[in-house]
Amino acid sequence: MTNPESRPVLQWSAAMALSGTIGAVVLESGAAAPAVAFARCLVGGVLLVVWSLARGWFRDWRPTRRDLLLAVAGGLLLVGNWVLLFASYSLSSIGVSTVVYHTQPLILVGMAAMFLGEKVGRSHLVRAGVAFAGVVVISLSAQGDDGHPVRFAGIALALGAALLYAGASFIAKQLKHIRPHLLAALQLTVGAIVLAPALMFTPLPSTAPGLLWLLLLGTVHTAVMYVLMYASIGKLPTTTVALLSYLYPVVAVVVDMAAFGHRLTWPEGLGMLAVLAAALAPQRTKADMRNAQPGIPSRASR
Structure with a gap:
């Protein structure tokens, strides 16, 4: 391929496809949401620290006190977002939550x-209204993987996760001068420290398969995925990023149906299309273009 965008397109597409399989890995691990988030922070954080050290990025990094405080705050929101999202999977379904x-x-x-x-x-107001209507339709019509109507708690947790992720992205916009790999490594370290006490109540899996699923989540779905995203995000037009970001929810829905037998009703499908069309529609104004798109980490990540 001679197109200069070919490599970044493949990298971003791979990252979005990996994102769509996170829910399956979380459920297969059999661990509670706090334990899963801890494992992701610990394994992914260690690998990103090693990667950054190998690249020499820590050598000249002199963060200010304000930068550190904002980074820690963003890390707390990011990790909280994971805990809520992971918890929502079992109360609704991977596809619905995503x-x-x-x-x-x-x-x-x-x-x-x-x-x-x-x-x-x-x-934006119109898109927000369409997305809200889509969420309402999903809440009233969707079925969980057990064939029963989705629990409202699962929808609420997914919305709470979205709110926390938006907050993490909002803070990250104030830290654009920090290399994203360093910021992610710092925030994952904070997450591992904060979530460690939770292991007394929600321990890690006691079986080898469960631990291997969490190891996969920390390595491939965190460290590798972050590197792929950050290597490509600055090299692609916003419209391309927004379009390819559809892979994330689409893959999640397909995995949910193929691996967990989720049955998609037509009202549920209509609600999903409404949410995705509203949230992922290309922006038209310069002001909109400055706002984060779904899938754009904005120095934070999912």
Whole structure:
């Protein structure tokens, strides 16, 4: 391939496809959400620290006190987002939780308007209304992997995760001057420290398969995925990133149906399309283009 965008496209596509399989790995591990998030932080954080050290990125890094405080705050929101999202899978389904979770870019725009005074265009208000309607339809019509209606608690947890992720992205926008690999390594370290006490109540799996699933999550679905995202995000147009970000929820829904037997009803499918169309629609204004798209880590990551 001679197109200069070919490599970044493949890297970003691979990262989005990996994101879509996270839910399956979480459920297969059999561990509670806090333990899964801890393992992801520990394994992924160690690998990212080693990667950054090998690249020499720590050598000249002199973070200010403000940077450290913001990074820690963003890390707490990021890790909290994982705990809520992972917990939502078993209460609804992987596909439902992932699609509802993709309301986060709309929430982020609202935060920018509230705290930074950025103007919210009419198109964003329309998309937000469509997405909200889609969530309502999903809540009323979707079925869980057990064949019963999804629990509202699962929808609420996914929305809570979206809110926390939007907050983490909002803070990350204030730390654009920090290399994303370093920021991610720091935040994952914070997450591992904060979640360690939770292991007294939600221990790690006692079986080898369960531990191997968590090892896979920390290595491939965290460290490798972060490297792929950060290697490609700055080299692709926003429209390309937004389009390829559809892979994340689409893969999650396909995996949910293929591996866990989730049956997609037509109202549920319609609600999912409404949420994704509203959240992933290409932005038209310069102000909108500055706002994070789903799948764009904004120096934080899913």
